[in-house]
Amino acid sequence: MVAERVQGLALAGLDKLPPQFIRPLNERPENSKALTGLHVPTVSFSPDCKQAAKGSEEWGIFQLTDHGISPELFRRLKEAGEGFFSLPQEYKEQYANDFAGGVFEGYGTKLAKNPDQKLEWIDYFFHFMWPTSRVNYDKWPKSPLNYREVTEEYGEEMKRVAEGVLEALSVGLGLEAGALKEALGGEEMSLEMKINLYPPCPQPELALGVEAHTDMSALTILLPNQVPGLQVIKDGSWVSVDYVPDALVVHVGDQIEPISPAPLCLQTIDEN
Template sequence: MATRVASRVESLASSGIQSIPKEYVRPQEELTNIGDVFEEEKKEGPQVPTIDLKEIDSPDEVVRAKCHETLKKAAQEWGVMHLVNHGIPQDLIDRLKKAGETFFSLPIEEKEKYANDQESGKIQGYGSKLANNASGQLEWEDYFFHLVFPEDKRDLSIWPKKPCDYTEVTSEYARQLRGLATKILGALSLCLGLEEGRLEKEVGGMEELLLQLKINYYPICPQPELALGVEAHTDVSSLTFLLHNMVPGLQLYYEGKWITAKCVPDSILMHIGDTIEILSNGKYKSILHRGLVNKEKVRISWAVFCEPPKEKIILKPLPELVTDAEPALFPPRTFAQHIQHKLFRKTQEGVPN
């Protein structure tokens, strides 16, 4: 237990250290573009699009088509967007955030009761990143990770008992988010000229699409210019929905530059993941992104990854979207094989400067 507690980033951050351990320091080629996140957020330039979903299922076909078109453009050009008027009550979102913040405010010893054990394959629970590359680099975050939907696949025994409403609010948020995922997947399907239910069916449908919640906790960092909360990656999911505590940190690699996402009140940030990029034959983008940390404020984010089943579905470009002029950009793989391919490739290649 003691060795595990010592490895928590929160323990390091609260120990009074002035400099971070070397395994958290990013390689030299990355350090040239890690800036102060509060200054970065103020910069002018390209902005992550904001999509108003109020009319996504309007009975008026013209109004509905206009909403679909803005969603399609954002999915093609950015692969990430702020969703407003998404239909999930703000009160529920506030309660979800409060529950997560309350859990992370517990003493570390209390949180350790929910510790995961990645090496033995027990990935759900409270954890910190294990080094998964030759350099032994680590990310400046702790997290809590667990499956939240479908309800019959959950393991409630590892869900936090404190606060006492954690299970209730998290379950309700997952249910409502699953409905939103159906709406988004339906609109994205129609925008590709497919039947409305096609993409949802291709990622597993109501029975097999898994919603995995990861609450990311980024403690204050004494040397934020040397570290990353999350290193550069694209999401393997079909869609990812992200809430945060209004502290900036997310950066997107857009047109050769790192762009900092501004904090948009009452929004849910949504990423198109690799799975949808593959099915759409690259028409929708899975954007490279990373997380910065800072020395002033703790950042917390709630990411829900909508993942297809690992083995049951072969992911490949849909035949309707493959032509002689636009051949298949991705080979057929299961979701599990795609993850392995990415891990292997990551050990072979660097990330953009």
Template sequence: MPMETVQTIASRMSQSADTIPEEYIRRDKEEPSVEAGDGPVPKIPTVDLGEADQEKLVKAVAGASGEWGIFQVVNHGIPDNLISRLQHVGREFFELPQEEKEVYAKAPDSSGIEGYGTQVQSDPRGKKSWADHLFHKIWPPSSRNYQFWPKKPTSYREVNEEYARYLRQVADKLFRSLSLGLGLEENVLKDGAGGEELQYELKINYYPPCPRPDLTFGVPAHTDLSALTILVPNEVPGLQVFQDDRWINAEYVPGALIIHIGDQIEILSNGKYRSVLHRTTVNKEKVRMSWPVFLEPPMDWVVGPLAQLVDDENPPKFKSKKFKDYMYCKLHKLPQ
């Protein structure tokens, strides 16, 4: 019997007028809402990563990371046609028959996150998100488990390996600017987050059309566990960011990458950079997809506020702990 995914539920519901199942419905303040607040709606910053003036680039990256925790980058150096191919092979995978996708399913008793499925973490109230996903590591090469890399389409592996090579260059440039923005040597933040052992984990999010997008989320409000998240969106809007006490829709910028500051950078910077609170809404008529890559420390890597940023006037705001312990506490909603 095929596994019950959001895609199969959406396909079944397209033949009827039923509302979505109760376990997907969010109540009260959790429900999706339009932008609120007085005055003009601010826009998520856009940074030109090709800026030749390093001082100007560092100021833009650091400013956006401290004020917003999120920004979009253009002129990032990843060819447009490679991003298009990345999106194409991802869409092709989700368009395969259900039994072919299930070949890559995460085992029900697995403690890992790699594979095809629906829920990443359990909700204590049994609530589910309106999304399916495919998760696998793309860097370093030694971390790749090709068991979870689709064989169809046939170009999937080639495209994702090429994307990983380009993405590392973008990540290194971001880490350099973030370090310099704190008045540190350019390698400090990357080294603090795992250095060359950083794990690059790709997640393809698939949000099928939803008959009641006002009642559910693709992903509820959260901050990312990662150091950085580098995301490719498709043209269907849905990402919302919490800023100035309101939810703000992320504008689609063709060809741009969306950069999230994650929890580990907030910890390393002792709160000078902000891990962004964000969520994902769904669309009534269109499929929304996204391709985030989470840059995470190895499981036994200890992350804490950098010594250079801590003194009597700036005591540590976070505990130092192994990444696996931080992850366990967050996924199980335990105090850090």
């Protein structure tokens, strides 16, 4: 049975949020207001950049500038993602994932694990981009027509940036430059793409796009837009991640901690 898509609920013109999306009082945005005056560190990209390791140790997250990816590629990638979500529902459902059947790639909506769990106000599209042995192009949408072209180009850039960040973290930890990459599989290191859609919400003060969590990946590299919502825990308080034009947001995930000889500060992110 296909899950009811959040985008479909939004397009239906609801006046009130369905109860399965209404968060308990302690989880609502009004109770996770960000501190003012604190800013996530900004780091200029370089494989031997000590600021990347410092930002990871003190914050677990940083804004990455001077990464060499063109704003034009960012624009094309965003257009491809928006183009997919604007397609007819019956077309998108052809790419639906199936957790019960063990098919995790594709078009999806967050499902509840138990009757008491609240849902997130988000639809998404997910698939592998690297290594080539894990790429299944049948799971990549045929429309928009440029989806594969722009996604492969972006994937090459993400691989380069991820390797550079891992090198910087390795050097910052006093390791050989390629240590973290090798620990994560070397050239077989997995690279995944997830496009998130947060449709307009009739009662945003009651909902979350993504609940508080840590990322189970080694690195999460986010391409944000001008819409605010991303927050990070710093010293027990929420801090908003400001939008920096053409910067990437790099979050250190759970996998880095057990393979690094020195502790890195891993933080919880909330997105709404």
